[in-house]
Amino acid sequence: MKEFLKNRFLLAGILVSIFVAGFFSFYASSSPDGLEKVAEDKGFLDTAQESANSGSPLADYGVAGIDNERLSVGLSGLIGVIVTLVLSLVIFKSLARKK
Amino acid sequence: MHIPDGFIDLPTSLAFIGISAVGVGVALKGAKSELSDKTAPLAGLATVFIFAAQMINFPVAAGTSGHLLGGALAAILIGPWAATLSITIVLILQALLFADGGLTAIGLNVFNLSLVGVWVSYAIFIIIKKVLPKGKRAIPVAAFIAALIQVPIAASSFVLQYAIGSVATIPVSTVFTAMFSTHVLIGIGEGLITALTISAVLATRADLVYGFRGQSKQLEIKEMNRNSL
Numbered sequence: 001m002k003e004f005l006k007n008r009f010l011l012a013g014i015l016v017s018i019f020v021a022g023f024f025s026f027y028a029s030s031s032p033d034g035l036e037k038v039a040e041d042k043g044f045l046d047t048a049q050e051s052a053n054s055g056s057p058l059a060d061y062g063v064a065g066i067d068n069e070r071l072s073v074g075l076s077g078l079i080g081v082i083v084t085l086v087l088s089l090v091i092f093k094s095l096a097r098k099k
Numbered sequence: 100m101h102i103p104d105g106f107i108d109l110p111t112s113l114a115f116i117g118i119s120a121v122g123v124g125v126a127l128k129g130a131k132s133e134l135s136d137k138t139a140p141l142a143g144l145a146t147v148f149i150f151a152a153q154m155i156n157f158p159v160a161a162g163t164s165g166h167l168l169g170g171a172l173a174a175i176l177i178g179p180w181a182a183t184l185s186i187t188i189v190l191i192l193q194a195l196l197f198a199d200g201g202l203t204a205i206g207l208n209v210f211n212l213s214l215v216g217v218w219v220s221y222a223i224f225i226i227i228k229k230v231l232p233k234g235k236r237a238i239p240v241a242a243f244i245a246a247l248i249q250v251p252i253a254a255s256s257f258v259l260q261y262a263i264g265s266v267a268t269i270p271v272s273t274v275f276t277a278m279f280s281t282h283v284l285i286g287i288g289e290g291l292i293t294a295l296t297i298s299a300v301l302a303t304r305a306d307l308v309y310g311f312r313g314q315s316k317q318l319e320i321k322e323m324n325r326n327s328l
Contacts, residue, residue, distance in 0.1 A: 003140050009303060009307070010141070014144065017144075017147045017148045017151040020152060021154050025155060033163070034284075038274065038277040038281055039106070042273055043267070044274075047105045049103065052104070053194075076197070083196065084189065085144075091188065093136075093140075093143075095131050096136055098131060
């Protein structure tokens with residue numbers, strides 16, 4: 001993780017990602033996405049089942065218990081950024097070392 | 100385009116978990132050649148950026164939205180093997196943490212976005228790059244086209260899964276027409292975001308762009324040869 005503080009490019013990239021996931025995500029369109037819309041229009045949306053972990057505290061990009069929509073989406077995005085960064089660095093660095 | 104549980108029956112979903120597991124296993128081996136101590140953090144950053152960008156649904160038509168898939172972006176930035184892993188990491192975290200995309204549907208989603216999305220994008224990118232004049236300016240153009248085409252192809256890959264194991268009885272041709280046309284529109288957004296992001300990286304750290312690196316190395320060698328003459 002240290003390299004992200006030392007390297008200006010990596011730092012800028014992470015800050016942009018935090019801005020997008022943590023702040024800008026609030027302004028995302030809430031319309032159904034292409035697949036969901038097609039399923040709805042053509043009549044197979046009703047076959048969808050709720051995910052087994054739809055009770056996850058971060059389900060549907062919100063933090064359970066936080067009512068403020070902006071804060072809830074933003075915080076879930078920020079948590080997502082951190083978890084994604086840690087997991088992907090562990091995987092990619094170990095692959096780079098295993099050569 | 101995250102498939103929820105229930106669209107595709109369980110045997111087909113499980114079969115695609117098997118197929119995707121094999122694909123990701125091969126990518127774990129292949130990615131070693133693309134990754135070094137220098138590029139591993141960049142692969143991490145690309146993964147984070149794609150996660151963040153996928154939160155942004157943009158409107159494409161009345162009552163329809165789309166979001167970045169990221170296959171072309173990742174393949175051009177960090178190479179197709181690492182990109183396969185990158186998109187897979189995003190999909191697994193989305194399904195586990197955010198209940199975005201079904202759990203039994205994970206193999207279907209990894210197949211469409213990590214395998215088909217990444218490799219179709221990369222193949223198109225390489226072909227377009229060969230056709231265009233050499234140089235930095237060709238990269239965003241090739242990236243735009245590859246990213247755009249990737250989306251309706253990934254959507255068609257879903258239709259293939261639907262044809263094999265749909266739970267609903269709506270005709271495949273009806274689903275194909277609707278999926279393809281809707282996702283061409285989303286593809287334009289995918290192309291724009293991909294081309295803009297690649298342009299920004301090319302402008303600041305062109306040496307980090309996998310899809311450009313090979314070319315810049317060749318240019319360096321040519322220049323060295325010229326200088327030595």
